[in-house]
Amino acid sequence: MSEQKAVEGVIEGAIGEPGAKGVTERVSEGVTEEREQAAGAAVGAEAEVGQEPVPSAARAARVSRPLRGALRWAAALAVFAVFGASTAYGVTRLERTDVPGLATVPDGRWDYPQLVRPPLPEGRPAPFASSNKATAHYADLRALVLPAPRGATVDKTLAVSHGWVRTGTFLDEYPLKDDRELLDGVFRDRGLRHIAARGWTTPDGTRTRIYLLQFDTGLVAGEVQQEEFAGYDRAPRTLRGAPSTELDGQFPDSWQLPNVTHYAYDEPRPYGAEQVRQAYLLAGDVIGLVVQSRKGGAHALPFQQTVALQAELLG
Structure with a gap:
């Protein structure tokens, strides 16, 4: 009984809504037609068996009692159908910022595509699986570099070799000759395997470069990170x-x-x-460098977002 009252309340409240009056009128017309058809059928059936015709008032009562409940629910369903359709239409037509609970007011973050980690070679563990003693990334390192956000222009100088770059390209980020020579020697001695990179420029002029340097094991990468790229209150080397x-x-x-x-x-x-903003990352056998620069000031939020998403791909 309470459910029926609730439905009736919805119907009564809906009558004042645009389009609801037409629905209730069409339902009422259907009720009248069904009553007349049902009454005619009852007369015909009684005449065939030789019974006295049922008085019109009693006949109407007999037909309307079981029909009234069904028609009330039919009207409810019709109103719910209209409300459901209009609600869905409204959600699909509104911007996300117009829908409570779905608001995504722009806060300076970039629109990155959905992140998908590349597949592992058959039989190879994930970098931080218990069976991976070297904490090595066996997936294609180039596929672990964060993709450019939507609307950005790709830096072709970092894409000439299908995502691989030479050691000299990475070292060009450091203006001091002593730093370049020292790091070049460290990379040779510690067995740097290769460097994957990607870069882009967003419409506001922010230029981003990401480099991933892969070594034989996580132990080696950790030592290089601590000795050459770890700083406390400032970066260890000048970019x-x-x-x-x-x-x-x-x-x-x-x-x-x-x-x-x-x-x-x-x-x-x-x-x-x-x-210039910069961040060094260490994830197993990979050292990462994220650099963002912009005339007039590089915004903090997209930089932090870029670093966090790159870390997510490596983790």
């Missing part, structure tokens, strides 16, 4: 365009992922023509 750096204390702790460590730095004011 091109960033003569001074400081630790990025605004990087959200909640974006720190298990099995991946990062060291993020930005260039404090006053900076030159561009501001």
Whole structure:
């Protein structure tokens, strides 16, 4: 009984809605036609068996009693159908920012495609599986580099060799000759296997470069990271365009992922023509470098987002 009252309440409340009156009128017309058809059928059936015709008032009562409940539910279903259709139509036509609970007000983040980790070769474990003692990434390293966000222009200089870059291309990020020579020797001695890279420029002028350096084991990569790329209050080496750096204390702790460590730095004011942000990542046998630069200042949020998503692919 309570369910029926609830449905009736919905119907009564819906009558004032646009389009609901037409629905109830059509339902009422259907009720009248069904009553007349049912009454005619009853008269015909009684005449065939020789019974006295049922008085019209009694006949109407006999027909209407079982029909009334069914028609009430039919009207309810019709109204619900209209409401359901209009609600679905409204959701599909509205922007996400117009729908409560689905609001995605722009906050400066970039629109990256859905992240998909590349498949592992048959029989090879994930990098941080208990059976993977070397914490090695066996998937194609190039497929582990974060893809460019939608609307960005790809940096063709980092894509000339199908995603692989020479050691010299990576070393060009460091303006000091002593740093380049030292790192070149370290990479040879520690058995750097290869470097995958990708770069792009977004419409606001922010330029991004990502490099992934892969070594034989996670132990070797960890030693190189700690000895050459780990800093505390500032970056251990000067990047091109960033003569001074400081630790990025605004990087959200909640974006720190298990099995991946990062060291993020930005260039404090006053900076030159561009501001440079940088982050080093360590994930098993891979060391990553994320660099973003922009004239007038590189925004913190897309930089942090890029670092976090790259860490997610490596983790």
